[in-house]
Amino acid sequence: MSSIWGNNIKLSLFGESHGAAIGINIDGIPPGTILDLENIKLEMKRRAPGTNNLTTSRVEKDEFQILSGYFNGKTTGTPLCMIMKNTNTRSRDYDKTKDLMRPGHADFTGIKRYLGHNDYRGGGHFSGRMTAPICFAGAIAKQILKSKNIIVGSHIKSIGDVEDSSFDKTEIAVSTLEDLKYKKTPTIREEKALQMEELILKIKNDNDSIGGVVELAVVNIDSGIGSPFFDSIESKISQIIFSIPGVKGIEFGQGFDISKMKGSQANDELYIKDEKIKSYTNNNGGVLGGISNGMPIVFKVALKPTPSIGKKQRTIDIKEKENTEIEIVGRHDPCIVIRALPVLEAATALAILDLVLEMNI
Template sequence: MSSEFGHLLKVSVFGQSHGKAIGVVMDGLPAGEAVDLAQLNAFLDRRRPGKSALSTARREADAPLFLSGLENGVTCGAPLCAIIENSDQHSSDYRELADKPRPGHADFTAWVKWGGSADMRGGGHFSGRLTAPLCIAGGIAKQILARRGVFVGAHLASVGTEEDAAFPLHPTAELLDAVAAKAFPVLEDEAGARMQQAILAARQAGDSLGGVVECAAVGLPSGLGGPMFDGVENRLAAALFGIPAVKGVEFGAGFAAARSTGSANNDPFAVRDGAIVTTSNHAGGILGGITTGMPLTLRLAFKPTPSISKPQQTVSLSRMEPAELVIRGRHDPCIAHRAVPVVEAVTATVLLDLLLEGNHGNF
């Protein structure tokens, strides 16, 4: 099972949603880097379930336990391994699903690939629960990047048809921190209120909603990445598609560029304070797979949560005949708002790997 990404900094995620624990291994972290555990726990708390009616009622502390790689709060050069113990599983809610795969979930494909042996309670290894260890890795990466003047942040750009404002041309670290400090991660609180109403309405109707997360990284140097198959977009997209429920990734103007013209989409070059910049950023801070020094911007599309309480059509795997499925248990009516810190985490981890490569493994 391929659950690893990275070149110099390799990150591997392990565990199942209803197993004893989930966890992450980070191999290649530079030694001597302090990890503020209070700051890391605050970051993890941003995606933690059970905090409101907007998310699943599953309650988990999501407190990381470090098994290696961290001594007295400082990385020691050994592979860093951390686990999060699972404590609030309702596995009985998933008994029927062993025979009736949920539409929109990986139940069927996992059954085919592993001959019915996969542990799919709570989604198993495919569950959004596995984003918690991703946030351990990304939370550490964000701290290391911030000490080098690189800041990564995100906001919920849309839920259903409700939209937030977009990031400005030059997002600041203060703006990214301000969004992160909010209970609901949007730029405009009025838009956030409409999004929350839409999520609650979907939950009441037994349905769910998708959403879009916009992420930005500021302070990146120009020259990171490479052409064709090792570009910054390639590396980021490969890792970001590992986040459960992601169905699309775009950089800069993304698909809107296809409806534009060259004269409108090209970013004119200019000189500001002795540095070469562009006066717009439709490229999202990347040209030819290489960073330009402008803010890196990307957006991820998250599908509506497949686990809904409305009756759905499926099949019985044992009887090979049509069947109706009514999903029980605790599920998010929308996962996009909890995915905001996860997008930050994966983006930060990939960018740290790229910076390590650019500095030959050293800062």
């Protein structure tokens, strides 16, 4: 089933953007885990829509209700089920254009896959709204990893042609990752955040959208986590990252640029300091043979521009089988990158936790 993921942590995602509710069932959370609900709410707020003029005007408080698997402030070890009610839907925005296939959306592929029975309102089960339950599950994963001193964080590497500095791949302070999540536009260089915000508002006023790149890091992870081939760290992270709507690319360490290097440049030479094995560089992003080597795991994720834009576009009427045009109405993000950060972190935390639990550490 496409909406079920994981080996040691199993997720089952359910709901639609304009349905009664969305939610997730999480199996495999260790019993007795204390949940910091306020911290989970903070992570959910980072992803929530309608918080500023850079996002969609749809306001959803993203208040969650835990139905099972949680008792007396701790997880029971049985499946933890959470739901979030949809409270601010405007389904009429989609009634007029339900037969017009929106360019860049999964309208056409959804109709083909589900024989025309898919919920088209707001993208239905394909909607970015479905990332809210992933953010909830990831917030729990982050808490469990933090108890093991493993921290996941991110920043916006670029939006359009405005580019921020990169993480120092060999040394990333926990405080740096913690500070970033409290920023409106999380960048390493403050002036780049302002330039990105100006660009987003300019694009928004032009009834268009823009994409970008997010750089993520996992620090304090021990060496020896992961497996070669099919359960490698890269494949595990990539699988869940690509489940997030809008993701079109991922690269670890130097990524595609490593192909331009010589072996003498790309190889991460080793040394010992304070009885710990480290490398002078981290071109491979903290992973060799699919297994962590103790250096920070660093990778970048490319997100496409929001496909819903106010400009007139060419498309087809699937019912009448004819060519036509569409002008999309409704409430949409001019750039999904800012709200995607906590979701990408959540997905990363879930992938790492799945592998950590396998090692029984």
